[in-house]
Amino acid sequence: MxxxxxxxxxxxxxxxxxxxxxxxKIGFKKxxxxxxxxxxxxxxxxxxxxxxxxxxxxxxxMPYRTSSADxxxxxxxxxxxxxxxxxxxxxxxxVEGYLASHQDADAMRRGNFMARQRMIxxxxxxxxxxxxxxGTSNKTEYLLGYTTLWGDSACALTPxxxxxxxxxxxxxxxxxxxxxxxxxxxxxxxxxxxxxxxxMGWTYEEVDRILFLLVDRRxxxxxxxxxxxxxxxxxxxxxxxxxxxxKRRLPVIAKVSNRTIDRDFRYPRDWGx
Amino acid sequence: xxxxxxxxxxxxxxxxxxxxxxSHVLQVSRARExxxxxxxxxxxxxxxxxxxxxxxxxxxxxxxxxxxxxREASRGLSVIASGVEESEDHRFFISAFCWEEGELTHVxxxxxxxxxxxxxxxxxxxxxxxxxxFRLQGIPAGLLLCEDAxxxxxxxxxxxxxxxxxxxxxxxxxxxxxxxxxxxxRSWELVLQHTARFHSCYTAFVNRVGFEDGVGYWGGSxxxxxxxxxxxxxxxxxxxxxxxxxxxxxxxxxxxxxxILRDEKRWLTSAELGRIDGE
Numbered sequence: 001m002x003x004x005x006x007x008x009x010x011x012x013x014x015x016x017x018x019x020x021x022x023x024x025k026i027g028f029k030k031x032x033x034x035x036x037x038x039x040x041x042x043x044x045x046x047x048x049x050x051x052x053x054x055x056x057x058x059x060x061x062m063p064y065r066t067s068s069a070d071x072x073x074x075x076x077x078x079x080x081x082x083x084x085x086x087x088x089x090x091x092x093x094x095v096e097g098y099l100a101s102h103q104d105a106d107a108m109r110r111g112n113f114m115a116r117q118r119m120i121x122x123x124x125x126x127x128x129x130x131x132x133x134x135g136t137s138n139k140t141e142y143l144l145g146y147t148t149l150w151g152d153s154a155c156a157l158t159p160x161x162x163x164x165x166x167x168x169x170x171x172x173x174x175x176x177x178x179x180x181x182x183x184x185x186x187x188x189x190x191x192x193x194x195x196x197x198x199x200m201g202w203t204y205e206e207v208d209r210i211l212f213l214l215v216d217r218r219x220x221x222x223x224x225x226x227x228x229x230x231x232x233x234x235x236x237x238x239x240x241x242x243x244x245x246x247k248r249r250l251p252v253i254a255k256v257s258n259r260t261i262d263r264d265f266r267y268p269r270d271w272g273x
Numbered sequence: 274x275x276x277x278x279x280x281x282x283x284x285x286x287x288x289x290x291x292x293x294x295x296s297h298v299l300q301v302s303r304a305r306e307x308x309x310x311x312x313x314x315x316x317x318x319x320x321x322x323x324x325x326x327x328x329x330x331x332x333x334x335x336x337x338x339x340x341x342x343x344r345e346a347s348r349g350l351s352v353i354a355s356g357v358e359e360s361e362d363h364r365f366f367i368s369a370f371c372w373e374e375g376e377l378t379h380v381x382x383x384x385x386x387x388x389x390x391x392x393x394x395x396x397x398x399x400x401x402x403x404x405x406x407f408r409l410q411g412i413p414a415g416l417l418l419c420e421d422a423x424x425x426x427x428x429x430x431x432x433x434x435x436x437x438x439x440x441x442x443x444x445x446x447x448x449x450x451x452x453x454x455x456x457x458x459r460s461w462e463l464v465l466q467h468t469a470r471f472h473s474c475y476t477a478f479v480n481r482v483g484f485e486d487g488v489g490y491w492g493g494s495x496x497x498x499x500x501x502x503x504x505x506x507x508x509x510x511x512x513x514x515x516x517x518x519x520x521x522x523x524x525x526x527x528x529x530x531x532x533i534l535r536d537e538k539r540w541l542t543s544a545e546l547g548r549i550d551g552e
Contacts, residue, residue, distance in 0.1 A: 003451070011450045014489055017510045021484040157487075266325040268486045272288045
């Protein structure tokens with residue numbers, strides 16, 4: 001069974017309750033979010049606006065000179081539809097300041113540098129406005145490691161982290177995310193014409209079904225093969241997941257004492273909250 | 274005999290025993306004003322659930338002076354609440370306490386500690402070793418803590434010991450959004466209906482709400498009558514306090530129409546268990 005459909009109303013109730021609870025109990029009432037024009041950050045904005053009220057969701061648009069004009073228009077459509085406060089922060093001068101003297105940097109280095117520059121801007125807004133940085137990564141991206149470590153992965157809470165990309169689409173449709181965002185191919189928009197699916201070599205429909213069976217249902221590779229999945233593709237997906245495990249964990253700490261953080265010093269994040 | 278139960282579906286603060294105690298006392302007085310004779314709180318309502326290394330910090334002895342206000346609040350009614358209990362030999366239990374008329378009348382220590390998937394209870398807690406009934410405002414009753422209710426033998430033993438009300442205190446996480454209602458709610462419905470019908474008893478379920486480290490507790494506290502019908506239900510994910518009535522005449526009628534309790538062959542169960550164990 002690999003039906004990934006979700007009950008959108010029930011999911012919305014849980015996710016909005018999650019945002020309101022986890023933000024307010026640590027003494028905040030606002031969130032700050034990077035709005036890219038893509039579906040993940042759009043959906044996160046819709047959920048946060050429902051949970052906290054639109055006035056408490058601050059969107060920051062952070063285009064680079066190569067970002068597509070459509071992205072900006074789509075992000076503005078979300079800002080307008082939700083009536084949330086926003087700012088535009090061009091990251092081009094900040095990024096160029098470094099890359100000008102590092103002309104040899106390839107597309108991946110440049111992309112990662114931009115993602116981390118956006119993180120720096122968001123955390124400054126966090127301090128300036130007193131809002132938590134809300135993350136926009138989904139379960140598919142987390143499991144495949146398709147994020148920039150300490151870049152777009154940096155945040156205080158992440159409501160979509162347990163939803164596969166295809167489920168993000170379902171929920172977005174339900175919550176009224178603009179059609180132009182629903183219909184376009186997902187892209188990190190690091191260079192013109194980039195799409196996630198072309199870069200990764202599989203479609204989200206395919207990879208979500210595989211991840212769902214491997215992770216949620218704990219199928220073995222041979223069970224996957226019996227179900228008719230291509231062993232090569234399944235293996236590639238599995239290896240992406242395994243290879244990027246470090247991105248889903250805190251840095252590894254060398255144990256020398258009797259009580260080491262997260263090893264035998266064990267407290268929940270919501271300690272005393 | 275009729276008895277008004279108050280279901281307090283609350284949102285404990287993780288690790289804040291004093292704060293949670295204060296809010297318990299407040300809820301007891303609200304329930305009293307509404308006419309409740311019994312006030313029910315969720316599993317670990319006094320401490321929160323994902324305690325980890327906080328377990329010894331929030332633990333109380335049965336006669337802990339910090340429980341005084343809650344014990345005092347039980348004058349004129351019964352209060353059933355749950356926290357971490359420390360025994361004389363310094364083991365820690367997930368316990369449910371019943372105070373009635375200012376006295377501690379019953380303690381149930383959780384027997385089945387889930388330690389799989391998202392649960393890690395055996396790492397931190399010792400397990401209880403008995404299921405016993407007690408008198409709740411004169412009516413034979415039994416207490417179960419969350420996972421206890423998933424072992425068919427637990428409600429069975431309480432049923433055989435004469436419980437007319439089985440009360441399940443829970444910290445049940447919200448999971449599975451693939452259908453009309455939550456997966457957690459659908460499975461619990463089955464378990465609770467099973468308990469009510471198979472033992473012809475009222476079954477009360479008190480579940481908490483709020484989030485801890487991203488895990489949401491779904492609430493949906495409810496009362497099922499001795500025929501397994503849900504007669505009162507709180508909303509999911511929201512805090513709330515509601516009253517529902519238990520009527521022992523309905524227990525009598527259910528057992529009259531369907532005398533499965535009378536017909537139970539306990540000797541057969543215990544003989545067969547003895548045989549299975551001997552094999």
